[in-house]
Amino acid sequence: MAIKFLAIFVALSGAVNGAFTKRATCADGTQIATRESCCVLFPILKDIQENLFERSQCGEEVYESLRLAVHDAIGFSLSKGPSGGGGADGSIAAFASVETAYHANSGIDDIIFAQAPYIAAYNITPGDFIQFAAAVGVSNCPGAPRLEFFLGRPPPTAPAPDSTVPEPFDTVTDILGRFTDAGFSPPEVVSLASHAIARADFADPTVPGPHSDSNPTIFDSLTKGSFKAAMAKLAVLGQDVRKMVNCSEVIPVPPKIATRTHFPIDITEKDYSIELPNVWDVTDRPTEMTEPFGV
Ligand code: HEM
Numbered sequence: 001m002a003i004k005f006l007a008i009f010v011a012l013s014g015a016v017n018g019a020f021t022k023r024a025t026c027a028d029g030t031q032i033a034t035r036e037s038c039c040v041l042f043p044i045l046k047d048i049q050e051n052l053f054e055r056s057q058c059g060e061e062v063y064e065s066l067r068l069a070v071h072d073a074i075g076f077s078l079s080k081g082p083s084g085g086g087g088a089d090g091s092i093a094a095f096a097s098v099e100t101a102y103h104a105n106s107g108i109d110d111i112i113f114a115q116a117p118y119i120a121a122y123n124i125t126p127g128d129f130i131q132f133a134a135a136v137g138v139s140n141c142p143g144a145p146r147l148e149f150f151l152g153r154p155p156p157t158a159p160a161p162d163s164t165v166p167e168p169f170d171t172v173t174d175i176l177g178r179f180t181d182a183g184f185s186p187p188e189v190v191s192l193a194s195h196a197i198a199r200a201d202f203a204d205p206t207v208p209g210p211h212s213d214s215n216p217t218i219f220d221s222l223t224k225g226s227f228k229a230a231m232a233k234l235a236v237l238g239q240d241v242r243k244m245v246n247c248s249e250v251i252p253v254p255p256k257i258a259t260r261t262h263f264p265i266d267i268t269e270k271d272y273s274i275e276l277p278n279v280w281d282v283t284d285r286p287t288e289m290t291e292p293f294g295v
Contacts, residue, residue, distance in 0.1 A: 022034070024036035024039065026039035026042055027039060028042070028043070030042075033247075033249065033250070034249060035245050035246070035247065037151065037152075037245050037247075038151065038245060038247035038249065038250055040122070040123060040124065040151075041124075041132065041149075041151065041247055041250045042250065043122070044118065044122050044124065044129075044132065045136060045250060045252075047118065047121075047122075048118060048133055048136060048137075049136065049140075049252075052065075052114060052115070052118065052133065053136070053137055053140055056140045056252075057140060058137075058140040058141035058142070058144075058197060058216075058217045058218070058219075059217070060199065061111065061114060061137065062137035062138065062140055062141065062197065063197055063198050063199055063216065064108070064110060064111035064114075065111055065115070065130075065133045065134045065137040066134045066137060066138060066197065066198075067108065067111070067198070068092065068093075068108055068111045068112065068115070068130055068133075068134070069088070069130050069131050069133070069134035069234075069235065070165075070192070070234065071092055071099075071104070071105055071108060071165050072087075072088055072089070072090060072091065072092040072093070072127070072130050072131075072160075073087055073088035073131075073234045073235060073237045073238075074164055074165055074166075074178070074179075074182055074234070074237070075087060075089075075091060075092070075099075075159075075160025075161070075164045075165070076088075076160075076164070076182050076183075076237040076238045077164065077181050077182065078181055078182065078183055079181050080161075080181075083161070084160075084161065084164065084181075085159075085160030085161060085164050085238070086156050086157065086158065086160065086238045087182075087236075087237030087238020087239060088127055088130070088131055088153060088234070088235055088236060088237050088238060088239060089126075089127040089153055089154070089155075089156040089157075089238060089239070090119075090125055090126025090127030090128070090129065090130055090153065090155070090156050091126075091127075091156035091158065091159050091160050092105070092108070092112065092130070092159075092160070093112050093115065093116065093119065093126040093129075093130060094126050094155065094156045094159075095156065095158070095159035096109065096112050098159040099159050099160060100112065102162045102163075102165065103167065104163075104165035104166070104167050105165060106202040106203075107201055107202040115129065115130070115133060118133075125153050125154065125155050125156075126155070126156065127153030127154075127155075127156060127239075128151055128152070128153045131149060131150075131153075131235040132149055132151075134147070134235075135147040135148070135149045135231075135235070135251045136251060136252065138197070138219070138254070139251055139252040139253070139254045140252075140254070141197050141217065141218060141219040141254060142217075142218045142219065142254065142255040142256065142257045143218050143219040143220055143224070143254070143255075143256070143257030144196075144197070144219035144224070144254040145219075145224045145225065145227060145228035145254070146228070146248075146251055146252075146253050146254055147228060147231050147232070147235075147248075147251055148228070148231075148232040148235070148246070148248040148251070149235070149246075149247050149248050149250065149251050150235070150236055150239075150241060150244040150245065150246055150247065150248075151244060151245045151247045152239075152243055152244035152245055153236075153239050153244070164178070164182075166178045166179070168203050175189070176189060179192075182237060183233070183237070184230065184233070184234075187226065188226065188229075188230040188233070189230075190223065191221075191223040191226035191227045191229075191230045192227060192230045192231065192234065194221040194223055194227060196219045196220055196221035196227075197216050197217070197218070197219050198216055199216055218257055219254070219257070220257060
């Protein structure tokens with residue numbers, strides 16, 4: 001009897017929830033969104049997948065878009081307040097002549113230039129576009145988590161100051177300190193900075209090729225769940241989330257990964273267990289094998 005009552009209750013509450021989930025048909029008639037304000041994103045999604053990401057590839061523009069999203073967002077400081085930067089506000093694009101001159105932003109002008117026509121063509125702020133492009137781009141990479149996207153960042157009012165973006169030759173203490181000042185714990189930094197889909201062209205020009213990841217076309221990080229959570233936090237740094245709309249449903253579902261996660265070269269499960277006991281996803285533990293560089 002109790003079970004029957006429970007079943008009826010579950011069925012009824014499901015029906016009621018369904019009845020209250022309003023879905024808006026977007027103006028083009030082909031898309032349906034839970035929230036009407038998300039409709040503006042569908043034409044942008046189609047355009048950037050076709051053109052910026054060259055038919056939904058997990059390629060250079062994706063890596064650069066993700067790096068851009070981070071470099072824009074990390075222009076934020078809990079200790080300095082507004083003078084420490086506006087976070088994920090698009091200032092890196094709106095004040096490109098200032099921010100691209102910072103050493104940590106070497107080479108980032110390419111993607112700012114590539115994204116500029118889309119920001120100009122659509123009714124979207126630079127802050128929204130930069131985070132949207134990153135979330136969409138990452139969805140093209142097999143194995144990646146489906147990132148969240150919230151819409152509604154106001155236009156930026158000032159460039160972020162220099163030295164908000166950590167540099168590769170900074171000490172670990174300095175890098176962690178910079179992220180702490182933006183609100184991130186060390187495990188969150190590890191999850192974020194996995195460079196699971198990344199190349200490096202400027203940091204050390206004497207080393208050719210993709211020397212920050214052996215297989216940049218798949219997202220084979222050990223930290224997918226925590227990467228997703230930390231990216232969600234990063235993408236709204238400095239923003240009033242209460243005034244934003246959750247449009248995560250517009251972000252495509254990434255393809256599944258064909259192989260299991262691998263340890264980076266020279267690293268074993270023991271190293272991870274000692275150094276990073278809590279950051280990897282137990283559902284996706286890597287194999288013992290390492291993957292040859294350049295695959
Ligand atoms: C923790 C501090 C970090 C440092 C010191 C750092 C450093 C670097 C460096 C030196 C490069 C190579 C740039 C080049 O020479 O072309 C790079 C590329 C990249 N970084 Fe980071 N990074 C950090 C955090 C992050 C985070 C948190 C993310 C993402 C969530 C990220 C995503 C990327 C991506 C996608 C690229 C590749 C860009 C491309 O292929 O053009 N980085 N990073």
